[in-house]
Amino acid sequence: MKKINQSIIAICLGLCSLTSCKEDVPTYEENNDTREQAWLSVQKAANGVQDLVLFPQIEERKDAFRVNYGGVGYPAEDIEVTFTQDPLALDSVNRVRELSGLEPYLPFPAGSYSIDKSSAVIKAGTTNSDYLTITYNPTDFDLSKQYMLALKADNTIGYKFRSGSSTILYLAAVIEKAHAKTGWTAKVSSIHTGESTGVPGAIVDGNTATFWHTPYDAAAPNFPHWAEIDFAGEIYVTKIGLTKRQGNSTGFKTFDILGSKDGTTWITLAENQVMQQFEDAMQTFDIEPQYLKKIKLNLKDNFGTHAYTHLAEVDALGY
The missing domain is CATH 2.60.40.1740 (hypothetical protein (bacova_03559))
Known part of the structure; x- marks a missing residue:
């Protein structure tokens, strides 16, 4: 009888030992x-x-x-x-x-x-x-x-x-947003060389305090004037933005916008556009959305009788 009891105890101890050896599954894994x-x-x-x-x-x-x-x-x-x-x-x-x-x-x-x-x-x-x-x-x-x-x-x-x-x-x-102007260059019909702000690069420098200016002496060329912008690559354009010389109302009035897809051949994008004479903020002009490498502004006349013109900034808006 004593041996039987000892056997039972041994079996129970063994089962308890096996049970205690089995790892409990953590709650977060259940x-x-x-x-x-x-x-x-x-x-x-x-x-x-x-x-x-x-x-x-x-x-x-x-x-x-x-x-x-x-x-x-x-x-x-x-x-x-x-x-x-x-x-x-x-x-x-x-x-x-x-x-x-x-x-x-x-x-x-x-x-x-x-x-x-x-x-x-x-x-x-x-x-x-x-x-x-x-x-x-x-x-x-x-x-x-x-x-x-x-x-x-x-x-x-x-x-x-x-x-x-x-x-x-x-x-x-x-x-729709303004494209970055990295690498952009500008050419113009004429330059007033007497002022450092009169250079063509002023219209693509992102600074509205600088501006391009045509000559205004007695022998200065009359309208039309032009400005050409090279985008340094192909960009998708939906609007052209122009910012006039700040605090000045004697710039150009009517103009055409031309564009080039290959950098050589020009197509007309918008004709007889009109600037707002007293608006210093950027003015935008719609074109048919498309990829372009260059644009050209043909400036036709002035708000007054002046032969000269000026422009602070050119932007191209798109995606």
Whole structure:
């Protein structure tokens, strides 16, 4: 009897020893089926508005996104997350814009995008879903307008999303801006050499306090005058910006804008444009958007009877 008891004790000790040798699974590695301590997040929704690239307007671009799981441990079951358009989210954004005096975003043009699948799955025991890919065609968008697409994530098994992390806002728009003038050079019809500010480089130096000036002595050349700008390469131009000599209203009035795609052949971009005589800020003039290497200003007349003219700055706006 004593031997039997000793055997039982030995077996129990052995089992206890085996049990104590087995490592406990940390809480953060356990599978978890509660919804109270778990949440989902679409990373690109949490990161704010996502800018899509429209320019240059190639046939096709892509962007990928997925869903993350957060909480104690890992999900004990697969979590399927579906994505659908959310017109209410777009309406909400546009209400804010309209209150701020801004134009509302347009919905993406029909047929301009597709998504490779409507849902993504976070597998049990993992924290990230597979990727979804949106494919969009920049050529379907009007670059003069701004568009937005809202994609909302959802699931049918009760998981909540972190605040601000369920709807991706895709913005498709280009921002027109003045091109950098690095390497730009200028040639002009004539120069008033008596002043250091009269040189042609003054119109591309980014400084409105300097200016190009034609001669104004008795033998000075009369209109027309001209100024030619070399962009030192090809840039995409949508507008030409001109800034007149500051605090002076005796410059040129009417002018034409010419452009060159190859640096040699000139085409007319805009005719009989008129400067605002008393406007010191940059004045912009529309042209057909296109790639250009050079522009030329043909200056036709003056606001008064002067034969001379002057100009502070030339800019090219575009993408």
